[in-house]
Amino acid sequence: MGVEGIGARVVRKEDKRFITGKGRYVDDIKLTGMTHAYFVRSPHAHAKVKGIDSSAALKMPGVVAVLTGKQLVDDKVGNLICGWAITSKDGSPMKMGAWPAMAPETVRFVGQAVAVVIAESKNLARDAAEAVVVDYEELPAVADMQAAIKAGAPQLHPEAPGNQVYDWVIGDESATDAAFAKAANVVKLDVTNNRLAPNAMEPRAAIADYDAAEEHFTLYTTSQNPHVARLVLSAFYNIAPEHKLRVIAPDVGGGFGSKIFIYPEEMVALWASKKVGRPVKWTGDRTEAFLTDAHGRDHITHAEMAFDANNKITGLKVKTYANFGAYMSLFSSSVPTYLYATLLSGQYNIPAIHAEVIGVYTNTTPVDAYRGAGRPEASYLIERLMETAARQLNVDPAQLRRTNFITQFPHQTPVIMAYDTGDFNASLDAAMKAIDYAGFPARKAKAKADGKLRGIGVSCYIEACGIAPSKAVGSLGAGVGLWESAEVRVNPVGTIEILTGSHSHGQGHETTFCQLVADRLGVPISQVSIVHGDTDKVQFGMGTYGSRSAAVGLTAILKAMEKMESKAKKIAAHALEASEADIVIENGEFKVTGTDKAIAFPMVALAAYTAHNLPEGMEPGLKESAFYDPTNFTFPAGAYICELEVDPGTGKTSFVNFVAADDFGRLINPMIVEGQVHGGLVQGIGQALLEHAIYDANGQPVTASFMDYAMPRADDVPSFNLSHTTTLCPGNPLGIKGCGEAGAIGASAAVINAITDAIGKNNLEMPATPDRVWRTIHAA
């Protein structure tokens, strides 16, 4: 334990460099002889590329090369892949069209690259890109999901007739139908889960450096998972074998899922670097981020919930259309299936569930995992359904939830997930107490007297994190395992380096991971450093997404620590002439229990490396590694309650209070956890009130800048009231569940439930802009 151990609110080690401008991001890196790439992108949502005339561009100052999609094909560079195979209900594999990194023949969304200019500066490359003449033959485009599945709609890929990628089902249809046949009440709801643009603060960037003598590539890139990037670039894209490709993800300024995927630009930069024989840098701008970073969400769902006469849920039917955009991004196929429909039981006992998910191509930016990835869509749907049911059945929304809470664990849902532990009543109790739920009617009456419409909204979310047991995801079609690795290197002077396959791009690993070491050894965190984000330094690892870095990544570190400590105890026992079983670790010393005999940890380390007096047969050195594969997902859960006021004159929402009672299992650093919750809540509120990536009917993006796409600002959100009700996760030794996505998963429903309560009308889609709320209030 101690002031820097598990549970301590340790100030983040990494913040000194971030807040003094000393962070080292990809764009900060400058290599000798470096050139700059600028992509020529399609202005059309759907068109044939009939020809590309680069002759004028090639004559412009500073231009090194102009490369096109046809040259990519000629060089046999592979198409982008989707790494999770989904099988349709008729047994057929999902139907995918090819996605070349630069389009040789057809463009299918605005912003798709068709060529790249390599020049001596970014500005010169941009000048020349404007001189590249692309002869397009425009084709009819379809951006709306419901229009895309209609007969006669423009077709994107010949491989996917009707623009349908898959028609997938989960659950027991006949048991669900039987439940509905006997239902006392049925509640129906149509919801849209709005498309979002992720907008990490740092745009994507890449520097590719090809060494012809060694036939070796180095790629600096904005990645959440550099090893996965290397694997995919090597195994599928024919860039270079793994041992000839080093991927470095240095400081990365936010990801939210959007930097999991391998995008065309990184591939093209690598290929171009070899072509021109010089390093190639590409740094996206904000417009390119809006056009090409994988978007999130974008579902249309019809759902029905059956209740018995005691208001117990007896069945749930869901039909969802998921918009994938123009191509299948790396993990896109899993998001509306195994990351969404498997959470449709929410916190509730639901005996029968059946869900059908239809994946649809449209002429829009590809859609993939974005903070929460499927789970926000599931939680929003279930919590909107519960609120709708409470209104329809005329019961208190909190009470209806309690009536249906799962209270016995483990609990096997009808949709694969087996919840290991939780206490849903405890988190709801905590949230209701924090917001003074009982006092709400009086506050609502007072607000009414002041001309304001006040509402309260509950959202009880559950999610599956700690992604994920490799065997389980493998059986569901995943192309990779989802374990994590760690290595503990003790230096001869006793300082410690932790090499982790997790990657920090804002999460604070450089602090929290050190806290585990401090907790176990009693050494200050200043003696520990975290090494991550470089495939040449760190053993293969799976990276950071799905709130997995503490539950999986830190557990891997724990396993490696245990191995290292075991060896260190043997060395200490030998030095102290004691039995290994009597050695305990306290305050940086290895002690013989019950005596004053002790040896400081640095002396143990030195002994390991001098190797003058080691136990018989022991190898020198003090370095251990571990690979940890979880046995189950973890299940963070909680209750969020939002109280707000709507101005009937303008439809504008103002928060009065927002309480979040989360169960994340054990917290390593509560301050960092609170930061994660704050950020997640703001993203959830952003989805509920502000954010929406919109296309017009022809596939032209309407929201490609911050002038049109409304990102939440500090004054859009309240000061949050956070608390924790803890049940330790039984699935990992630290009892950790994960906290990175919860806020984004649970917040949206609380907000919409509160607004619809305030205005007394249940039908309201996200984002609940003032205009939309005002029109809903005044609709006939």
Next chain:
Amino acid sequence: MYQTTYHRASSVYEAASLFAKGSESKFLAGGQTLLPVMKQRLAGPSDVIDLGRIKELQGVDLSGDTLTIKAATTYYDIMTNADVKQAIPAIAYLTSVLGDPAVRYRGTIGGSIANNDPAADFPAALLALGATVKTNKRSIAADDFFQGLFTTALEDGEIITAVSFPVPAKAGYEKMRHPASRFALTGVFVAQTKSGEVRVAATGASQTGVMRVGAIEAALKANWSPSAIDSVSISASGLLADIHGTAEYRANLVKVMAQRAVAAAG
């Protein structure tokens, strides 16, 4: 950004002559519109003439019943100026809700009205207060100055030097912020002159830019109170519509913001 030549003028006279020498010159005031537009390559002026350091374009003067704000005075300097706060507090308030601190430290009144963005705040103040725009060539009444979206009475190369406001009996401004850009989704400035005339101007609402709202002026002339506007009907016809506000919503906002501006004016 395309290649351009930057000039820092030290006087209005020098600025005007530099402008005339360039093939496609642009004046730069606070740069809150021109620079983003240049960075996006939506404008490529041959020469940029910076007016921001010209001393004769800085400052505020209160003389009798006339408040004069020189053109290159920043929003921050207007917001914090004692004469502005005393003479026309509604202008101090307008600048305090204009953009964010970074914008307020850079943006200028002259830049705002020369650009005449249909959602900018200051055009509403000028129109409602019956201000006069002073240039290096002439004086132009606000009613004549604003001529549609991004269009003004300014001739090529003409430089705004100051804006003179008659100090009103009462004035107020309220706006609904655009959720993304934070410009006015719709803002309304109401004013009652010392002679009893009522002028009301709305920004962010009309497809033709800042506009007078005659129906509300008539209602307030009869009875200066928020409730006087209750029965006024604003047509959505000709109003702006985008993803953040339908024309009907903006018509509603014209009325609601006018009521709140009257309440704020007292």
